[in-house]
Amino acid sequence: MKEKSKELEVAIKAALEAGKVLEKYFETEILKTLKKDKSIATLADKESEEVIKKVIFEAFPEHSILGEETGMNGGVSDYVWHVDPVDGTRNFANAIPLFAVSIALVYKEEIIIGVVYNPSTRSFFYASKGEGAYFNDKRIFVSKDDAKNGMLTVSRGKNVNDEILFRDILYFFPKKHVSSVRDLGCAALDLVYVARGGLEANIQLGLNTYDFAAGVFIILEAGGKVTALDGSPWKFPDNHFIASNGVFHDLLVEEVKKQKQKLNI
Ligand code: IPD
Ligand code: CA
Numbered sequence: 699m700k701e702k703s704k705e706l707e708v709a710i711k712a713a714l715e716a717g718k719v720l721e722k723y724f725e726t727e728i729l730k731t732l733k734k735d736k737s738i739a740t741l742a743d744k745e746s747e748e749v750i751k752k753v754i755f756e757a758f759p760e761h762s763i764l765g766e767e768t769g770m771n772g773g774v775s776d777y778v779w780h781v782d783p784v785d786g787t788r789n790f791a792n793a794i795p796l797f798a799v800s801i802a803l804v805y806k807e808e809i810i811i812g813v814v815y816n817p818s819t820r821s822f823f824y825a826s827k828g829e830g831a832y833f834n835d836k837r838i839f840v841s842k843d844d845a846k847n848g849m850l851t852v853s854r855g856k857n858v859n860d861e862i863l864f865r866d867i868l869y870f871f872p873k874k875h876v877s878s879v880r881d882l883g884c885a886a887l888d889l890v891y892v893a894r895g896g897l898e899a900n901i902q903l904g905l906n907t908y909d910f911a912a913g914v915f916i917i918l919e920a921g922g923k924v925t926a927l928d929g930s931p932w933k934f935p936d937n938h939f940i941a942s943n944g945v946f947h948d949l950l951v952e953e954v955k956k957q958k959q960k961l962n963i
């Protein structure tokens with residue numbers, strides 16, 4: 699990218715600062731606490747979010763920030779930052795290096811910046827509207843692999859029907875559609891790995907905007923395709939979608955439709 703906007707510079711700075719917090723705690727005996735929704739949080743989730751908010755508010759005091767740990771911060775604004783201070787907390791807390799900081803900037807319901815950073819592998823992904831997607835400052839594109847060689851990941855939130863469909867896709871997705879289906883436990887990485895060409899598709903079932911906004915935007919800027927589960931156009935903040943390299947997207951849509959009909963959901 700020739701010149702980065704101030705917004706992108708700030709998002710990058712915030713993710714790098716948050717990354718330092720996560721590095722400090724990673725592979726230590728960090729205390730895990732249970733949140734109301736039964737998911738876990740650690741001291742690092744809270745500290746990381748505070749650092750990100752500080753960096754963003756210093757640069758853009760008039761913007762608002764939706765953070766997983768602290769909800770909506772700041773006044774009403776057309777600019778809303780969607781922040782997951784640690785995506786993949788369970789991996790992080792169990793010393794598994796599949797976690798990331800995820801930060802997206804949304805202007806009037808349109809994503810314009812996305813940054814995903816995994817400090818444990820120093821993997822930095824970012825994109826800016828119309829400027830392409832980058833991994834450690836190198837332009838990236840989705841893969842050209844077809845179904846035969848394809849790897850798919852699937853991520854779900856807390857809804858019961860989403861869990862039923864998630865398990866069905868994970869265990870019964872026909873081999874002819876993808877050679878491997880998995881759940882990495884970090885939705886933001888699922889998405890940026892598609893953008894970088896390491897995975898071919900990710901199906902998202904009911905996560906929160908801070909989980910997917912940055913990653914899905916990075917896929918779009920890397921030349922990928924994103925639709926609703928039934929193949930109709932996807933629009934932020936819809937949280938059920940198929941994101942892929944586009945090569946066998948229609949097959950994925952057809953198969954998800956079939957599975958949903960079979961399960962009657
Ligand atoms: C989790 C991850 C994971 C998904 C979970 C999310 P968190 O986010 O994105 O991939 O399966 O449903 O809660 O809680 O680690 O930020
Ligand atoms: Ca998350």
Ligand code: CA
Nearest residue numbers: 766782784785
């Ligand atoms: Ca989180």
